[in-house]
Amino acid sequence: MKSITFRIKNCDSLFTVCIFAMNNHLNAMNALLQTAIDAAQKAGKVLKEGFGTDYTISSKSQIHDLVTEYDHKSEAIIIETIRSSFPNHQILTEESGHHASDGDIIWIIDPLDGTVNFAHGIPFFCVSIAAIQRSDILCGVIYSPMTEELFSAEKNGGAFLNGQSYKVTQQNSLLHSFLVTGFPYSVKENPLHCIEHFAHIVGMGIPIRRLGSAALDLAYVAVGRFDGFWEVALQPWDMAAGALLVKEAGGIVIDYSGNDLNVMQSSSIIAGNSNIVKALRNEIDSFNLTIPKR
Numbered sequence: 001m002k003s004i005t006f007r008i009k010n011c012d013s014l015f016t017v018c019i020f021a022m023n024n025h026l027n028a029m030n031a032l033l034q035t036a037i038d039a040a041q042k043a044g045k046v047l048k049e050g051f052g053t054d055y056t057i058s059s060k061s062q063i064h065d066l067v068t069e070y071d072h073k074s075e076a077i078i079i080e081t082i083r084s085s086f087p088n089h090q091i092l093t094e095e096s097g098h099h100a101s102d103g104d105i106i107w108i109i110d111p112l113d114g115t116v117n118f119a120h121g122i123p124f125f126c127v128s129i130a131a132i133q134r135s136d137i138l139c140g141v142i143y144s145p146m147t148e149e150l151f152s153a154e155k156n157g158g159a160f161l162n163g164q165s166y167k168v169t170q171q172n173s174l175l176h177s178f179l180v181t182g183f184p185y186s187v188k189e190n191p192l193h194c195i196e197h198f199a200h201i202v203g204m205g206i207p208i209r210r211l212g213s214a215a216l217d218l219a220y221v222a223v224g225r226f227d228g229f230w231e232v233a234l235q236p237w238d239m240a241a242g243a244l245l246v247k248e249a250g251g252i253v254i255d256y257s258g259n260d261l262n263v264m265q266s267s268s269i270i271a272g273n274s275n276i277v278k279a280l281r282n283e284i285d286s287f288n289l290t291i292p293k294r
Helices: 002-050 069-085 115-119 191-202 214-222 236-248 274-288
Strands: 057-059 066-068 090-093 097-099 105-113 126-133 136-144 149-154 159-161 164-166 179-181 228-231 252-254 269-272
Touching: 002 069, 002 105, 002 126, 002 136, 002 149, 066 069, 066 115, 069 090, 069 105, 069 126, 090 236, 105 115, 105 214, 105 236, 126 214, 126 236, 136 214, 136 236, 149 214, 149 236, 159 236, 179 191, 179 214, 191 274, 214 228, 214 236, 214 269, 228 274, 236 252, 236 269, 252 274, 269 274
Parallel strands: 090 105, 179 228
Antiparallel strands: 057 066, 090 097, 105 126, 126 136, 136 149, 149 159, 159 164, 228 269, 252 269
8 A cells, every 4th residue: 555655645646747847838838928029019010100191211131121120120029028028039030130148939020010011102021930849840920010910829828819819711722722822023034933823823824922021921821811822932031920820720731741740840831731842842743843944
């Protein structure tokens, strides 16, 4: 009896330790998500106030790769908000690059995804923030300030729009699907034959939209507004938050090679429910076989 009693006590102790560790992990995850939400909403408020006003615009590496003073204002607010809660975390952001630190969590930030839209008075843009640890995306937030839509997700916690849970569509036919895509700033170089792929898929009679924000494209897939998304030549800040949203909404996200998307290594993406992603990749692969070798 003594040995049995001893084992029960040990089990109880182990169970208590496990629950304590789990609660600590959940609290840490929740703190990450709340910080991302706070940062996105603060930055989004500034973007909304600046939209349609006079501001400076300049070009970066490509002729239409624009940056405005509001990209920088939004970025500064996000970094300040994150640093106030997690001073030792690393930050990777579109405008100022990598802010190194000794922490193993990296914040991936696009302070204004859809800058070209913003600069031309088109109210379709967002703030995108994700936290990753090694290759795991821990949380992601995409905030559309003009519609006040907050898309959020935690790893293993589901995908939400303004607090309501959502899932990807169950559309199983590519021909009956509604898709969204984008073109890189380097489109004239036709990376990975993106022009031919677009022409091929639209030539199948599939309705396709090109909205100008990869992050929002992915968020819209996650909540079922689109059935699927594909694009090439993307950066981590374009994909990180949106990729988690799609996965937590029951979808899958892969690169053109068919591997699970690693946002720090991949630049191509196919996202949606499993049927649409498989069909899209098959179309891309089969069409690639018809392209003459150079």
